[in-house]
Amino acid sequence: MKKIVVSCVVAAGLFSSGSALADAKNTAVLQGLDKVTARTQTFDVPLNQTVKFGSLDITLRHCDRTPPEEPPESAAFLEIVEKREGADPKQLFSGWMFASSPALSALQHPVYDVWVLECVNRQDKAENTTDDPAAGEQQQSQ
Template structure:
């Protein structure tokens, strides 16, 4: 129960979005973590019931259906600590001939995808891992 309250208070503190153009503040880690240049994400298309695994380099926007996902920070704990990867994501929806609308702006944690989820009727996106480079996994599943 105490662990759940600690996670919820951390999530509440992380829900505050950074000022426009500012880098997101890192969560106050209980354990040290290392910034990584690539986030491994999974996405679910609820219409086709297909799950896609894709890599998103930090500060580059990638597309998933009508969503545009930008990873601002991806951090991973060293192997000697309990496993955890977290990424700060900005997700907008861009439908043809419509104005882009912001859907999500905040931290997602690989160990707790339901803690701070993207809420969308067609797509789900969650963090799997953070890696040092594209291609080979860095301690996570792919």
């Protein structure tokens, strides 16, 4: 409960203080860590769409980024559901994640970590970085 109150206070202060409001974006750039294999993957999640990361289904409901004249911050409202074979779907997370403070409101999972890198506007799905997961693994090994 304390974590939820802190998240709400931070979100309210972040996006309502100052002279400019946050700009809504249509895509969240997330990074995920598989703790078993120690591999990370960067992927885009378009607004109101679901992307799979391992056994997780990640849905973006809202994504904001502060304007250039404000301190940099991106915040995304995510819903994360775990779907395993032979088990009912289990909602693991529903709330705001902040790029500058990933530990403030984090996914609690024994195998996966997911965090927000930034919120951006993408013109089409051709820019989605999840098209070739092997390319991300090759980049990391270099």
